[in-house]
Amino acid sequence: MLEEAEEWLSRRSWTAADRPLPRLLNAKRAAGAAGSISVVLPALNEEATVGTIVEALRRDLMERVPLIDELLVVDSGSTDRTSEAAAAAGAKVVHRDEILPRMPTVPGKGEVLWRSLMAASGEIICYVDADLREFDSTFVSGIVGPLLTEPDVHLVKAMYDRPLGDKPNGAHQGGRVTELVARPLLNLHWPQLAGVVQPLGGEYAARRSLLERLPFPVGYGVELGLLIDTLHTAGLDALAQVDVGVRKHRHQDGQALGRMAAAIMRTAQCRLPGSVLPMQVDMTQFDRGEGGFEPRTHLINAEERPPMSTIPEYAARQAA
Template sequence: MTPPADHPHGARHAGEKEVSVVIPALNEEATVAHVVEAVRQDDPAEIIVIDSDSYDRTAAKAKAAGATVLNWREVLPEIPPHAGKGEALWRGVAAARGEYVVFVDADLRTPPPNIVKRLVAPLADPALHLVKATYRRPLGDDPRGGGRVTELTAKPLLRLLRPELSWLSQPLAGEYALRRSSARACPFVVDFGVEMGLVLDIAERFGATAITEVDLGVKHHKHRPLSELTHTADSIATVLLDRQACTCRPPLDSLDRGALSAPNRAR
Protein backbone atom coordinates (compact mmCIF):
# COMPACT_ATOMS: atom_id res chain seq x y z
CA MET A 1 0.00 0.00 0.00
CA THR A 2 1.32 3.45 -0.85
CA PRO A 3 0.78 6.91 0.65
CA PRO A 4 -1.79 9.25 -0.86
CA ALA A 5 -0.85 10.72 -4.24
CA ASP A 6 -0.11 14.14 -2.76
CA HIS A 7 2.17 12.72 -0.06
CA PRO A 8 5.59 14.44 -0.07
CA HIS A 9 8.37 12.00 -0.86
CA GLY A 10 12.02 12.71 -0.17
CA ALA A 11 13.91 11.42 -3.18
CA ARG A 12 17.20 12.93 -2.08
CA HIS A 13 19.77 11.52 0.28
CA ALA A 14 19.90 12.83 3.83
CA GLY A 15 23.40 14.16 3.29
CA GLU A 16 26.04 14.00 5.97
CA LYS A 17 23.74 14.33 8.98
CA GLU A 18 24.84 12.15 11.87
CA VAL A 19 22.74 9.05 12.47
CA SER A 20 22.27 7.17 15.73
CA VAL A 21 21.03 3.60 15.47
CA VAL A 22 19.16 2.35 18.54
CA ILE A 23 18.54 -1.39 18.92
CA PRO A 24 16.33 -2.42 21.85
CA ALA A 25 17.20 -5.93 22.97
CA LEU A 26 15.97 -8.48 25.48
CA ASN A 27 17.45 -11.98 25.24
CA GLU A 28 18.26 -11.85 21.54
CA GLU A 29 21.68 -13.51 21.59
CA ALA A 30 20.89 -15.53 18.47
CA THR A 31 20.44 -12.51 16.20
CA VAL A 32 21.66 -9.28 17.79
CA ALA A 33 25.25 -9.52 16.53
CA HIS A 34 24.05 -10.08 12.97
CA VAL A 35 21.81 -7.01 13.24
CA VAL A 36 24.67 -4.89 14.57
CA GLU A 37 26.97 -6.07 11.79
CA ALA A 38 24.34 -5.28 9.17
CA VAL A 39 23.76 -1.70 10.32
CA ARG A 40 27.51 -1.11 10.66
CA GLN A 41 27.76 -1.42 6.88
CA ASP A 42 26.03 1.97 6.61
CA ASP A 43 28.62 3.58 8.92
CA PRO A 44 26.27 5.41 11.30
CA ALA A 45 27.76 7.76 13.87
CA GLU A 46 26.82 5.39 16.68
CA ILE A 47 25.11 2.05 17.23
CA ILE A 48 23.51 1.80 20.66
CA VAL A 49 22.06 -1.44 21.96
CA ILE A 50 19.75 -0.81 24.89
CA ASP A 51 19.78 -4.05 26.86
CA SER A 52 16.69 -4.50 29.03
CA ASP A 53 18.29 -6.80 31.62
CA SER A 54 18.90 -9.75 29.31
CA TYR A 55 19.90 -12.92 31.12
CA ASP A 56 21.57 -14.48 28.07
CA ARG A 57 24.65 -13.32 26.11
CA THR A 58 22.86 -10.53 24.22
CA ALA A 59 25.03 -7.75 25.69
CA ALA A 60 28.32 -9.58 25.15
CA LYS A 61 27.50 -10.49 21.55
CA ALA A 62 26.32 -6.99 20.68
CA LYS A 63 29.49 -5.47 22.12
CA ALA A 64 31.71 -7.95 20.27
CA ALA A 65 29.94 -7.02 17.04
CA GLY A 66 30.84 -3.37 17.51
CA ALA A 67 27.89 -1.76 19.29
CA THR A 68 27.91 0.46 22.33
CA VAL A 69 25.88 -1.55 24.81
CA LEU A 70 23.99 0.26 27.54
CA ASN A 71 21.89 -1.44 30.13
CA TRP A 72 18.69 0.57 30.32
CA ARG A 73 19.48 1.36 33.98
CA GLU A 74 22.55 3.30 32.84
CA VAL A 75 20.49 5.83 30.87
CA LEU A 76 18.75 8.36 33.15
CA PRO A 77 19.90 6.19 36.08
CA GLU A 78 17.88 8.13 38.64
CA ILE A 79 14.66 6.88 37.00
CA PRO A 80 13.94 3.17 37.62
CA PRO A 81 12.98 1.41 34.38
CA HIS A 82 9.46 0.27 33.67
CA ALA A 83 9.13 -3.03 31.82
CA GLY A 84 8.38 -2.53 28.15
CA LYS A 85 9.80 -2.01 24.67
CA GLY A 86 8.81 1.65 24.63
CA GLU A 87 10.83 2.24 27.77
CA ALA A 88 13.96 0.95 26.02
CA LEU A 89 13.33 3.15 22.97
CA TRP A 90 12.76 6.23 25.14
CA ARG A 91 16.05 5.67 26.93
CA GLY A 92 17.72 5.02 23.58
CA VAL A 93 16.62 8.44 22.33
CA ALA A 94 17.92 9.96 25.57
CA ALA A 95 21.33 8.39 24.90
CA ALA A 96 21.43 9.19 21.17
CA ARG A 97 23.39 12.14 19.80
CA GLY A 98 22.76 12.01 16.06
CA GLU A 99 20.39 14.34 14.25
CA TYR A 100 18.49 11.27 13.07
CA VAL A 101 17.56 8.22 15.15
CA VAL A 102 16.98 4.87 13.45
CA PHE A 103 15.32 2.09 15.43
CA VAL A 104 16.01 -1.50 14.39
CA ASP A 105 14.63 -4.59 16.13
CA ALA A 106 17.22 -7.03 17.47
CA ASP A 107 15.42 -10.18 16.28
CA LEU A 108 15.87 -9.66 12.52
CA ARG A 109 17.22 -12.81 10.92
CA THR A 110 18.05 -11.29 7.53
CA PRO A 111 18.44 -7.52 7.88
CA PRO A 112 18.02 -5.90 4.45
CA PRO A 113 21.10 -4.28 2.91
CA ASN A 114 21.59 -0.57 3.56
CA ILE A 115 18.71 -0.53 6.01
CA VAL A 116 19.92 2.62 7.76
CA LYS A 117 20.61 4.62 4.62
CA ARG A 118 17.30 3.62 3.07
CA LEU A 119 15.30 4.63 6.13
CA VAL A 120 17.11 7.92 6.63
CA ALA A 121 17.19 9.08 2.99
CA PRO A 122 13.64 10.52 2.86
CA LEU A 123 14.38 12.78 5.84
CA ALA A 124 16.27 15.02 3.43
CA ASP A 125 12.77 16.42 2.85
CA PRO A 126 12.23 18.82 5.78
CA ALA A 127 8.48 18.12 5.70
CA LEU A 128 9.07 14.51 6.77
CA HIS A 129 9.59 13.51 10.38
CA LEU A 130 8.99 9.74 10.49
CA VAL A 131 9.99 7.06 7.96
CA LYS A 132 8.50 3.63 8.57
CA ALA A 133 9.72 0.41 6.97
CA THR A 134 7.25 -1.57 4.93
CA TYR A 135 7.83 -5.19 3.95
CA ARG A 136 6.25 -8.57 3.40
CA ARG A 137 6.21 -10.87 6.43
CA PRO A 138 6.07 -14.61 5.71
CA LEU A 139 4.83 -17.07 8.32
CA GLY A 140 5.30 -20.75 7.60
CA ASP A 141 4.07 -21.51 4.09
CA ASP A 142 2.11 -18.27 3.87
CA PRO A 143 4.28 -15.58 2.22
CA ARG A 144 2.17 -12.84 3.82
CA GLY A 145 0.96 -14.57 6.97
CA GLY A 146 3.03 -12.61 9.50
CA GLY A 147 2.04 -9.44 11.25
CA ARG A 148 -1.11 -10.83 12.84
CA VAL A 149 -1.56 -7.97 15.33
CA THR A 150 -0.96 -5.50 12.51
CA GLU A 151 -3.58 -7.03 10.24
CA LEU A 152 -6.21 -7.92 12.85
CA THR A 153 -5.91 -5.05 15.33
CA ALA A 154 -3.85 -2.06 14.20
CA LYS A 155 -5.00 -1.62 10.60
CA PRO A 156 -8.73 -2.18 11.19
CA LEU A 157 -8.72 0.37 14.03
CA LEU A 158 -6.77 2.87 11.93
CA ARG A 159 -9.29 2.51 9.11
CA LEU A 160 -12.14 3.19 11.52
CA LEU A 161 -10.62 5.84 13.76
CA ARG A 162 -7.77 7.48 11.84
CA PRO A 163 -8.54 7.06 8.13
CA GLU A 164 -5.92 9.66 7.21
CA LEU A 165 -3.33 7.10 8.40
CA SER A 166 -4.99 4.00 6.96
CA TRP A 167 -2.58 3.92 4.00
CA LEU A 168 0.22 2.76 6.31
CA SER A 169 0.93 -0.86 5.44
CA GLN A 170 3.16 -1.54 8.46
CA PRO A 171 2.21 0.96 11.20
CA LEU A 172 3.81 -1.27 13.86
CA ALA A 173 7.12 -1.76 12.04
CA GLY A 174 10.03 -1.87 14.46
CA GLU A 175 12.38 -0.45 11.84
CA TYR A 176 11.96 3.29 11.34
CA ALA A 177 13.77 6.62 11.33
CA LEU A 178 12.89 9.89 13.03
CA ARG A 179 14.44 13.27 13.47
CA ARG A 180 15.86 13.18 16.98
CA SER A 181 14.26 16.55 17.70
CA SER A 182 10.87 15.07 16.77
CA ALA A 183 11.42 11.97 18.89
CA ARG A 184 12.38 14.11 21.89
CA ALA A 185 9.17 16.11 21.49
CA CYS A 186 6.90 13.05 21.77
CA PRO A 187 5.79 10.97 24.76
CA PHE A 188 6.68 7.28 24.56
CA VAL A 189 4.16 4.59 25.47
CA VAL A 190 6.24 2.26 27.64
CA ASP A 191 5.06 -1.06 26.19
CA PHE A 192 4.34 -2.57 22.77
CA GLY A 193 2.03 0.32 21.92
CA VAL A 194 5.04 2.59 21.41
CA GLU A 195 5.14 2.37 17.60
CA MET A 196 1.45 3.18 17.22
CA GLY A 197 1.78 5.97 19.74
CA LEU A 198 4.61 7.58 17.80
CA VAL A 199 2.68 7.36 14.53
CA LEU A 200 -0.29 9.12 16.12
CA ASP A 201 1.83 11.74 17.88
CA ILE A 202 3.90 12.61 14.83
CA ALA A 203 0.71 12.93 12.77
CA GLU A 204 -0.88 15.08 15.48
CA ARG A 205 2.13 17.38 15.76
CA PHE A 206 3.22 17.63 12.13
CA GLY A 207 0.34 16.22 10.07
CA ALA A 208 -0.21 12.82 8.48
CA THR A 209 1.93 13.79 5.49
CA ALA A 210 4.96 14.05 7.80
CA ILE A 211 5.09 10.23 7.66
CA THR A 212 6.21 8.04 4.78
CA GLU A 213 7.26 4.43 4.18
CA VAL A 214 10.27 2.76 2.57
CA ASP A 215 9.93 -0.74 1.11
CA LEU A 216 12.60 -3.03 2.57
CA GLY A 217 11.44 -6.20 0.84
CA VAL A 218 10.86 -9.23 3.08
CA LYS A 219 11.16 -9.32 6.86
CA HIS A 220 12.29 -12.53 8.56
CA HIS A 221 12.21 -12.41 12.33
CA LYS A 222 11.11 -14.32 15.41
CA HIS A 223 7.37 -15.00 15.47
CA ARG A 224 5.68 -15.36 18.83
CA PRO A 225 2.89 -17.89 19.33
CA LEU A 226 -0.64 -16.53 19.21
CA SER A 227 -1.02 -16.97 22.97
CA GLU A 228 1.72 -14.39 23.55
CA LEU A 229 0.19 -11.75 21.27
CA THR A 230 -2.79 -10.90 23.45
CA HIS A 231 -0.90 -8.30 25.48
CA THR A 232 0.50 -6.72 22.32
CA ALA A 233 -2.94 -6.47 20.74
CA ASP A 234 -4.36 -5.01 23.95
CA SER A 235 -1.59 -2.39 24.01
CA ILE A 236 -2.21 -1.34 20.42
CA ALA A 237 -5.95 -1.12 20.93
CA THR A 238 -5.52 0.94 24.09
CA VAL A 239 -3.34 3.50 22.30
CA LEU A 240 -6.03 3.98 19.66
CA LEU A 241 -9.13 3.72 21.85
CA ASP A 242 -8.14 5.12 25.24
CA ARG A 243 -4.83 6.96 25.14
CA GLN A 244 -5.37 8.35 28.64
CA ALA A 245 -5.11 4.79 29.96
CA CYS A 246 -1.64 4.30 28.45
CA THR A 247 1.38 4.46 30.69
CA CYS A 248 3.84 6.84 29.02
CA ARG A 249 7.17 8.47 29.51
CA PRO A 250 6.98 12.22 28.89
CA PRO A 251 8.76 13.99 26.04
CA LEU A 252 12.46 14.09 26.80
CA ASP A 253 12.53 17.81 26.01
CA SER A 254 10.17 18.45 28.92
CA LEU A 255 11.83 16.05 31.30
CA ASP A 256 11.65 17.06 34.94
CA ARG A 257 13.83 14.44 36.50
CA GLY A 258 12.82 15.27 40.04
CA ALA A 259 9.21 14.40 39.25
CA LEU A 260 9.82 11.09 37.51
CA SER A 261 10.05 8.36 40.07
CA ALA A 262 7.45 6.41 38.05
CA PRO A 263 6.08 6.55 34.50
CA ASN A 264 3.53 9.28 33.85
CA ARG A 265 0.09 8.73 32.45
CA ALA A 266 -0.52 10.17 28.99
CA ARG A 267 -1.92 13.65 29.06
Protein backbone atom coordinates in the same frame (compact mmCIF):
# COMPACT_ATOMS: atom_id res chain seq x y z
CA MET B 1 -10.25 10.95 4.66
CA LEU B 2 -9.57 7.70 2.80
CA GLU B 3 -9.02 9.66 -0.40
CA GLU B 4 -6.42 11.71 1.48
CA ALA B 5 -4.74 8.49 2.63
CA GLU B 6 -4.61 7.16 -0.92
CA GLU B 7 -3.16 10.41 -2.19
CA TRP B 8 -0.56 10.34 0.60
CA LEU B 9 0.28 6.74 -0.31
CA SER B 10 1.22 7.76 -3.83
CA ARG B 11 3.26 10.81 -2.75
CA ARG B 12 4.99 9.58 0.39
CA SER B 13 5.85 5.97 -0.49
CA TRP B 14 9.23 5.06 -1.94
CA THR B 15 11.59 2.11 -2.29
CA ALA B 16 15.08 1.89 -0.83
CA ALA B 17 16.50 1.93 -4.37
CA ASP B 18 15.04 5.38 -5.02
CA ARG B 19 17.88 6.96 -3.05
CA PRO B 20 21.27 5.39 -3.82
CA LEU B 21 24.00 5.63 -1.21
CA PRO B 22 26.03 8.33 -3.04
CA ARG B 23 22.98 10.60 -2.99
CA LEU B 24 22.46 9.95 0.72
CA LEU B 25 26.10 10.72 1.52
CA ASN B 26 25.93 14.00 -0.37
CA ALA B 27 22.74 14.95 1.45
CA LYS B 28 24.26 13.98 4.80
CA ARG B 29 27.33 16.15 4.20
CA ALA B 30 25.14 19.08 3.15
CA ALA B 31 23.02 18.70 6.31
CA GLY B 32 25.98 18.93 8.68
CA ALA B 33 25.14 18.18 12.31
CA ALA B 34 21.44 17.85 11.45
CA GLY B 35 22.32 14.80 9.36
CA SER B 36 23.98 12.83 12.17
CA ILE B 37 22.45 9.35 12.45
CA SER B 38 22.16 7.04 15.45
CA VAL B 39 20.87 3.51 14.91
CA VAL B 40 19.30 2.06 18.06
CA LEU B 41 18.56 -1.63 18.59
CA PRO B 42 16.38 -2.36 21.63
CA ALA B 43 17.32 -5.87 22.71
CA LEU B 44 16.04 -8.47 25.16
CA ASN B 45 17.57 -11.95 24.91
CA GLU B 46 18.56 -11.60 21.25
CA GLU B 47 21.99 -13.26 21.44
CA ALA B 48 21.24 -15.34 18.33
CA THR B 49 20.61 -12.40 15.98
CA VAL B 50 21.87 -9.09 17.37
CA GLY B 51 25.52 -9.65 16.46
CA THR B 52 24.75 -10.40 12.81
CA ILE B 53 22.67 -7.21 12.50
CA VAL B 54 25.38 -5.10 14.11
CA GLU B 55 28.08 -6.63 11.90
CA ALA B 56 26.10 -5.87 8.73
CA LEU B 57 25.41 -2.27 9.71
CA ARG B 58 28.98 -1.59 10.79
CA ARG B 59 30.42 -3.14 7.63
CA ASP B 60 28.01 -1.63 5.11
CA LEU B 61 27.09 1.76 6.57
CA MET B 62 30.03 2.71 8.77
CA GLU B 63 33.17 1.17 7.24
CA ARG B 64 32.34 0.94 3.52
CA VAL B 65 30.41 4.22 3.51
CA PRO B 66 30.18 6.69 6.43
CA LEU B 67 26.40 6.97 6.68
CA ILE B 68 25.82 5.92 10.31
CA ASP B 69 27.53 7.89 13.07
CA GLU B 70 26.51 5.76 16.05
CA LEU B 71 25.38 2.15 16.49
CA LEU B 72 23.77 1.65 19.88
CA VAL B 73 22.29 -1.49 21.45
CA VAL B 74 20.14 -0.87 24.53
CA ASP B 75 19.86 -4.06 26.58
CA SER B 76 16.62 -4.17 28.55
CA GLY B 77 17.60 -6.91 30.99
CA SER B 78 18.78 -9.88 28.93
CA THR B 79 19.64 -13.10 30.73
CA ASP B 80 21.66 -14.46 27.80
CA ARG B 81 24.78 -13.04 26.11
CA THR B 82 23.03 -10.33 24.12
CA SER B 83 25.28 -7.55 25.40
CA GLU B 84 28.46 -9.52 24.80
CA ALA B 85 27.41 -10.48 21.25
CA ALA B 86 26.51 -6.88 20.40
CA ALA B 87 29.75 -5.47 21.80
CA ALA B 88 31.88 -8.09 20.06
CA ALA B 89 30.23 -7.17 16.75
CA GLY B 90 31.11 -3.51 17.23
CA ALA B 91 28.10 -1.82 18.83
CA LYS B 92 28.10 0.54 21.77
CA VAL B 93 26.08 -1.27 24.44
CA VAL B 94 24.14 0.50 27.18
CA HIS B 95 21.89 -1.12 29.75
CA ARG B 96 18.43 0.35 30.07
CA ASP B 97 18.84 0.88 33.83
CA GLU B 98 21.97 3.00 33.32
CA ILE B 99 20.01 5.66 31.45
CA LEU B 100 18.25 8.22 33.67
CA PRO B 101 19.01 6.16 36.79
CA ARG B 102 16.97 8.41 39.09
CA MET B 103 13.81 7.18 37.35
CA PRO B 104 12.99 3.51 38.09
CA THR B 105 12.52 1.49 34.92
CA VAL B 106 9.42 -0.43 33.94
CA PRO B 107 9.30 -3.42 31.59
CA GLY B 108 8.44 -2.78 27.98
CA LYS B 109 9.84 -1.98 24.57
CA GLY B 110 8.58 1.60 24.60
CA GLU B 111 10.43 2.26 27.83
CA VAL B 112 13.70 1.29 26.15
CA LEU B 113 13.02 3.42 23.06
CA TRP B 114 12.16 6.42 25.21
CA ARG B 115 15.33 6.13 27.31
CA SER B 116 17.44 5.68 24.19
CA LEU B 117 16.78 9.32 23.27
CA MET B 118 18.93 10.23 26.27
CA ALA B 119 21.70 7.79 25.31
CA ALA B 120 21.87 8.37 21.55
CA SER B 121 23.70 11.37 20.08
CA GLY B 122 22.31 11.65 16.54
CA GLU B 123 19.76 14.14 15.27
CA ILE B 124 18.19 11.34 13.26
CA ILE B 125 17.24 8.28 15.31
CA CYS B 126 16.71 4.99 13.49
CA TYR B 127 15.13 2.10 15.40
CA VAL B 128 15.70 -1.52 14.32
CA ASP B 129 14.40 -4.62 16.11
CA ALA B 130 17.14 -6.97 17.25
CA ASP B 131 15.44 -10.25 16.30
CA LEU B 132 15.62 -9.89 12.52
CA ARG B 133 16.97 -12.77 10.43
CA GLU B 134 18.67 -12.48 7.01
CA PHE B 135 19.11 -8.79 7.77
CA ASP B 136 19.97 -6.34 4.99
CA SER B 137 21.45 -2.92 5.78
CA THR B 138 19.11 -1.32 3.25
CA PHE B 139 16.54 -1.47 6.05
CA VAL B 140 18.44 1.47 7.56
CA SER B 141 19.68 3.31 4.48
CA GLY B 142 16.18 3.06 3.03
CA ILE B 143 14.32 4.65 5.93
CA VAL B 144 16.85 7.37 6.75
CA GLY B 145 16.90 8.42 3.09
CA PRO B 146 13.79 10.64 3.10
CA LEU B 147 14.94 12.34 6.31
CA LEU B 148 18.16 13.38 4.55
CA THR B 149 16.54 14.50 1.30
CA GLU B 150 13.04 15.73 2.22
CA PRO B 151 13.08 18.55 4.81
CA ASP B 152 9.36 18.32 5.56
CA VAL B 153 9.45 14.57 6.37
CA HIS B 154 9.86 13.83 10.09
CA LEU B 155 9.08 10.11 10.56
CA VAL B 156 9.65 7.27 8.08
CA LYS B 157 8.27 3.77 8.51
CA ALA B 158 9.72 0.71 6.80
CA MET B 159 7.26 -1.41 4.82
CA TYR B 160 7.88 -5.00 3.77
CA ASP B 161 6.48 -8.48 3.28
CA ARG B 162 6.31 -10.48 6.52
CA PRO B 163 6.52 -14.25 5.90
CA LEU B 164 4.99 -16.43 8.58
CA GLY B 165 7.47 -19.21 9.19
CA ASP B 166 9.04 -21.00 6.21
CA LYS B 167 5.82 -22.05 4.52
CA PRO B 168 5.60 -21.20 0.78
CA ASN B 169 2.10 -19.75 1.23
CA GLY B 170 3.09 -17.70 4.26
CA ALA B 171 4.54 -14.70 2.44
CA HIS B 172 1.79 -12.32 3.45
CA GLN B 173 0.53 -13.92 6.67
CA GLY B 174 2.89 -12.28 9.15
CA GLY B 175 1.81 -9.18 11.04
CA ARG B 176 -1.30 -10.79 12.51
CA VAL B 177 -1.81 -8.10 15.16
CA THR B 178 -1.45 -5.48 12.45
CA GLU B 179 -4.24 -6.97 10.35
CA LEU B 180 -6.57 -7.94 13.20
CA VAL B 181 -6.12 -4.92 15.48
CA ALA B 182 -4.03 -1.98 14.27
CA ARG B 183 -5.34 -1.65 10.73
CA PRO B 184 -9.03 -1.80 11.73
CA LEU B 185 -8.38 0.80 14.46
CA LEU B 186 -6.66 3.18 12.06
CA ASN B 187 -9.31 2.82 9.37
CA LEU B 188 -12.09 3.42 11.89
CA HIS B 189 -10.63 6.27 13.91
CA TRP B 190 -7.65 7.72 11.99
CA PRO B 191 -8.47 7.05 8.32
CA GLN B 192 -5.74 9.48 7.25
CA LEU B 193 -3.30 6.77 8.35
CA ALA B 194 -4.98 4.00 6.36
CA GLY B 195 -2.16 4.12 3.80
CA VAL B 196 0.53 3.08 6.30
CA VAL B 197 1.48 -0.46 5.30
CA GLN B 198 3.27 -1.51 8.51
CA PRO B 199 1.96 0.68 11.35
CA LEU B 200 3.38 -1.63 14.04
CA GLY B 201 6.72 -2.35 12.37
CA GLY B 202 9.76 -1.88 14.59
CA GLU B 203 11.93 -0.36 11.87
CA TYR B 204 11.47 3.38 11.52
CA ALA B 205 13.52 6.57 11.61
CA ALA B 206 12.63 10.02 12.87
CA ARG B 207 14.07 13.39 13.64
CA ARG B 208 15.04 13.91 17.26
CA SER B 209 13.19 17.23 17.14
CA LEU B 210 9.96 15.25 16.68
CA LEU B 211 10.58 12.30 19.01
CA GLU B 212 11.55 14.50 21.96
CA ARG B 213 8.11 16.15 21.80
CA LEU B 214 6.08 12.93 21.89
CA PRO B 215 4.94 10.74 24.79
CA PHE B 216 6.09 7.11 24.62
CA PRO B 217 3.79 4.26 25.68
CA VAL B 218 6.06 1.97 27.68
CA GLY B 219 4.86 -1.27 26.10
CA TYR B 220 3.92 -2.67 22.70
CA GLY B 221 1.64 0.26 21.94
CA VAL B 222 4.64 2.50 21.32
CA GLU B 223 4.68 2.25 17.52
CA LEU B 224 0.97 2.97 17.13
CA GLY B 225 1.16 5.80 19.67
CA LEU B 226 4.07 7.49 17.92
CA LEU B 227 2.32 7.18 14.56
CA ILE B 228 -0.94 8.76 15.76
CA ASP B 229 0.84 11.46 17.77
CA THR B 230 3.03 12.39 14.80
CA LEU B 231 -0.12 12.87 12.73
CA HIS B 232 -1.57 15.17 15.37
CA THR B 233 1.70 17.01 16.06
CA ALA B 234 3.24 17.43 12.61
CA GLY B 235 0.53 16.50 10.10
CA LEU B 236 0.14 13.71 7.57
CA ASP B 237 2.81 14.99 5.19
CA ALA B 238 5.42 14.65 7.96
CA LEU B 239 5.03 10.86 7.58
CA ALA B 240 6.51 8.68 4.85
CA GLN B 241 7.26 5.00 4.21
CA VAL B 242 9.92 3.07 2.29
CA ASP B 243 9.71 -0.45 0.86
CA VAL B 244 12.76 -2.41 2.05
CA GLY B 245 11.73 -5.87 0.83
CA VAL B 246 11.19 -8.77 3.21
CA ARG B 247 11.32 -8.87 7.00
CA LYS B 248 11.99 -12.19 8.74
CA HIS B 249 11.96 -12.45 12.51
CA ARG B 250 10.92 -14.57 15.47
CA HIS B 251 7.14 -15.02 15.75
CA GLN B 252 5.31 -15.11 19.07
CA ASP B 253 2.53 -17.48 20.11
CA GLY B 254 -1.15 -16.59 20.11
CA GLN B 255 -1.37 -15.69 23.79
CA ALA B 256 1.62 -13.35 23.57
CA LEU B 257 0.01 -11.72 20.54
CA GLY B 258 -3.21 -11.34 22.53
CA ARG B 259 -1.39 -9.40 25.24
CA MET B 260 0.29 -7.29 22.58
CA ALA B 261 -3.09 -6.58 21.01
CA ALA B 262 -4.50 -5.48 24.37
CA ALA B 263 -1.66 -2.99 24.86
CA ILE B 264 -2.15 -1.62 21.34
CA MET B 265 -5.91 -1.25 21.79
CA ARG B 266 -5.35 0.52 25.09
CA THR B 267 -2.90 2.94 23.45
CA ALA B 268 -5.42 3.69 20.73
CA GLN B 269 -8.24 4.20 23.22
CA CYS B 270 -6.14 6.74 25.11
CA ARG B 271 -6.00 8.85 21.96
CA LEU B 272 -9.74 8.93 21.33
CA PRO B 273 -11.55 12.09 22.48
CA GLY B 274 -13.10 11.82 25.93
CA SER B 275 -11.38 8.57 26.93
CA VAL B 276 -10.49 8.20 30.61
CA LEU B 277 -8.98 4.80 31.26
CA PRO B 278 -6.78 3.25 33.97
CA MET B 279 -3.05 3.04 33.35
CA GLN B 280 -2.96 -0.64 34.25
CA VAL B 281 -5.51 -3.29 33.27
CA ASP B 282 -5.70 -7.03 33.83
CA MET B 283 -6.07 -9.51 30.98
CA THR B 284 -7.16 -13.07 31.69
CA GLN B 285 -6.10 -15.91 29.41
CA PHE B 286 -6.51 -19.67 29.80
CA ASP B 287 -4.29 -22.75 29.74
CA ARG B 288 -5.57 -26.30 29.98
CA GLY B 289 -4.37 -28.00 33.15
CA GLU B 290 -5.06 -31.34 34.82
CA GLY B 291 -8.35 -30.05 36.19
CA GLY B 292 -9.50 -28.26 33.06
CA PHE B 293 -8.99 -24.70 31.89
CA GLU B 294 -6.96 -22.61 34.31
CA PRO B 295 -7.01 -18.79 34.20
CA ARG B 296 -3.80 -16.80 33.96
CA THR B 297 -4.08 -13.08 34.59
CA HIS B 298 -1.52 -10.72 33.08
CA LEU B 299 -1.00 -7.06 33.84
CA ILE B 300 -1.16 -4.82 30.77
CA ASN B 301 0.80 -1.68 31.59
CA ALA B 302 -0.57 1.28 29.64
CA GLU B 303 1.68 3.84 31.32
CA GLU B 304 3.21 6.47 29.05
CA ARG B 305 6.46 8.36 29.51
CA PRO B 306 6.22 12.12 29.05
CA PRO B 307 7.95 13.87 26.16
CA MET B 308 11.70 13.60 26.69
CA SER B 309 12.05 17.36 26.23
CA THR B 310 10.32 17.77 29.63
CA ILE B 311 12.95 15.71 31.49
CA PRO B 312 15.47 18.02 33.25
CA GLU B 313 18.52 15.83 32.52
CA TYR B 314 17.68 15.75 28.85
CA ALA B 315 17.02 19.47 28.65
CA ALA B 316 20.36 20.14 30.35
CA ARG B 317 22.19 17.84 27.93
CA GLN B 318 20.63 19.49 24.92
CA ALA B 319 21.42 22.95 26.23
CA ALA B 320 25.05 21.93 26.77
